Amino acid sequence: MTQRNLLAIRHLEVDQIEELIDLGQELKKRVNESKALPDMSGLVMGMLFFENSTRTRVSFEQAAHYLRMKSANFGQAGSSMSKGETLKDTILTLRYERLNGLVIRHSASGAPMLAAEYFGGPVLNAGDGQHEHPTQALGDAVTILERKGQIKGLKVAIVGDVLHSRVARSNAWLLHKLGAKVNFVGPRTLMPAHSGMLPGDVFFELEDGIEDADVVMCLRLQKERMNGTMISSIGEYAKMYQINKQTLRWAAPGCLVMHPGPLNRGIELDDHAADGEQSVITSQVENGVFVRMAALYWCFGGGRKKNSSEASTSTAKSTRTTKAKPKGKAKA
C-alpha cells in the first residue's frame, strides 16, 4: 500500500485534488446517511500542533474518530521541544514510537516538509507558517461545489491579509488549478511585493477586486499586526476592505461569503455578511471534517487509483506497514 504526504496544494496535480474533493464528498454522504466508513482502526495519528489551534485540531480529531483511528496529541508547551529538542529529533522519536502518521501545524513555513523527510510519511500539513493550509482549501472547495456546482469559470476574490495567509495560498493554488479566476484584494502593506509566482491578479481597491465575484473569501486579520507598520488602524482597514451589505453589491448576485475563521466580526465582515444567506462559513467548518477524513484515507493509501505524480507529493517511503484497509468502500 502506497503511503503519501499531503504537504501543499501547490504540489498536487489536478486529478489528485479532484480525487481528494470527491473522496470528501463521498465520505460526507456516508456519514450523513450513516453508511459504512473506511475502517482505519489500529492506526495512530500524532497530532503535532506547535501553534495554537482549536478548530483545525478538533476537525482532524473528529475525522480520525469517524475513521476509527486513534489520535495522540502533542503540543509545544510541556513537550520535549520546550526543553530544547529539535524538530528533527522530535519527529524521529515519534517515528520510532511507531506512530503511523503525523498531522503537523508549525509556525515555520516548510516545517511539514522537514517532518516528512525524517518521519517517512504519511505527514499531513495542518498549516505551516505563511505557506499553506491544504485541508482548509479542500474544505472550502467542497463548500463552493455544493453551492455553485462547479469551480471552473468562477471568479473568486480573496480579501485581506494575503501576505501572511497560508489559507490564501492554498486556496489560490487549488482554485487556479481547477479553473477559477483568482483575485487577491487588500492593502499594499498586506500584499506580497512580488506576487508573480502566485496564481492570481492583485487588486488594491475592494470594488475592483470583488467586482462580479462569485465567491468572496475573507481572510482573518491578525490584530497584533494592525497597529504597527502594516496598516494605520483597524477602523481604516474595515472602512476600506470590509465585506458588508454595501460592498457585497459590487460582487455577483448570489456571491458566496467565506471566512476560514476565527472571525473578527465587524472588521473583515459585518453581521449581514457573516450571518446572511450568502454566508457559507459554517459549511466550511463542517466540510473541513470530511475533507480531513479524505486526506487521512488518501495519505494512507486509499483512493480510487494510483497517484500519477507521486514523487511530487510524497517523500513517503513504503517501508512502513499499516493496518489501514479501507477496502475501497469510498467511491471517488
Added chain:
Amino acid sequence: MSILLKNGRILDPAQNLDIIGNVLIDMDQVVDMGPEAMDDLADEVYDCTGMWICPGLVDPHVHLREPGQEHKETIVSGTQAAAAGGFTTICTMPNTDPPLDNPALIDFILDKAASPEAGGVFVAPVGALTRGNKAEQLSDLAALKRAGVVAASDEGAPVQNSALMMKAMEMCLQLDMPIMAHCEDASLSKDGHMNEGSMSAMLGVKGIPRSAEDIAVMRNCILAMQTGCQLHIMRVSTWGTVELIRLAKHLGTPVTCEVSPHHFILTDEMVKEFDPHYKITPPLRTQIDVDIIIQALQDGTIDCIATDHSPHASYEVQAPFDEAPFGIVGLETVVGLTLTHLTHKGLLSPLNTIEKLSTNPARILRLDAGTLKPGETPIAQVTVINPDLEWTFDVNKTFSKSKNTPFDGHKMKGKAMLTFCGGEIYRDSQFEGSRYRSVM
C-alpha cells in the same frame, strides 16, 4: 629544503606577470622565478605543467567560530580547510562567543593559529568594531590594533546608529585601519529569511528586501566619503549595491568590496522546497543581481572574492527553513566554483581571477601576501592550481567540521593542488606523484 615548481603558468597580478616558467622556493622564501631551468638548484621538483603557480590565496572573510562555537569549527579545522582550498592567509571574523573585542582574545587566536596542529596558514584577526559586538559602544580599537587585528568589523551585528558608525570611522581613520562593514538595515531585514521576491511570496517566507542592504551600503559610503575612512563592504548581493559602490568609487570614496561565490552563482529560486542549505545572509537574490555582480567583477567595481565561510553543525541546519541559521562553508570550493562559473566561461581572465582571490584582498587589508615577488612577503605564500581538473565536491571529505553547503556533489573544473606557506602545507591526492593528501 629547496622546492622547484616547474613548467607552470606563473600568474602574479601584483607584477602583471603571466608567463610559463619555474618558481624556486628555498629557506621558506621565493628566491627566483622565470622561464629558465633551475632543476639543479632544487632538492625536490614538482611538475606543474598545465597548472597555475599563483601567490597564495587570501580570504578576507572567514568564520573560524573559535572561541565559543567549537562544535561548528575550530581554528585548527578551519585553517586546515583553508590550506586545502588554496589559501595561505585568511581573515577571521570577530562575531565569536565572546566576540573579539579585547587584546587577550586576539592573542589567543594568533597563538592557536600558530600551533603545530593548525593548518599552517596565516590567520589575520578582524576585531569587533563594538564592545561585545552589540553595536552600541566602540571597542578599544587602538588596543585591538596593537594586538594585531588587521581591520575592525560589525560583522553579525550591523551598526544601525549612524552617529556611532561615523565615530567608528573617525577612530579607524586615525588608527589607519579599514572597517569591514556588514551592511544591513535591521528594521527592513527583521525576521526575514530569504530574498523578498516572487519566491518568498510563493513560499510564504518573510523576505529581506534589497533595500535592507542598499540603504546601509549607501549610508556607509556617505560616511566614508565624509570621514575618509577606508571602508570595505562585505558580501555584495544586490545590483543596487553594485551601482552605489560604483558611484561612490567614482566620487573618490575610499571604498572596496567583496562578493562570495554563491552570490555570483545561485539565486533565490533554489530555495524551492525550503532547503536550509540555501539560507545565506545576505540572501540569494535574482538572476538580474547575479548578472550585474558578474559585470561588476569584470569591470573592477567588485574588488575581490571572499568565501564568507560560515560553518554550522548539521543539527542546526536540519531544521525548518525559518529556524535554520544563515550561511554556508566555502573555503574548499571557492577555486573550483570561481574557475567553473567565471574563468572557464571567459568572464574573468586567469590573471584577474588571481587578482580577485589573492592580490586585491591582500592589498585592501594591507596584508603581507598576494604576490610571488621575492622579499615582499615574510615567507613564501604560493598556491598551485590545476585549472582543468574536473572533480566533484564531496562534503564528507572536507577538513571543515561543518558540512553546510549547497555545493555537495557539484561538478567543478579547477582545484588547488598544492599550497605552500613557508613549507608545503597541503597537497591534493590527485596531484601526480602525490605521496599523500595532507595538511601539516
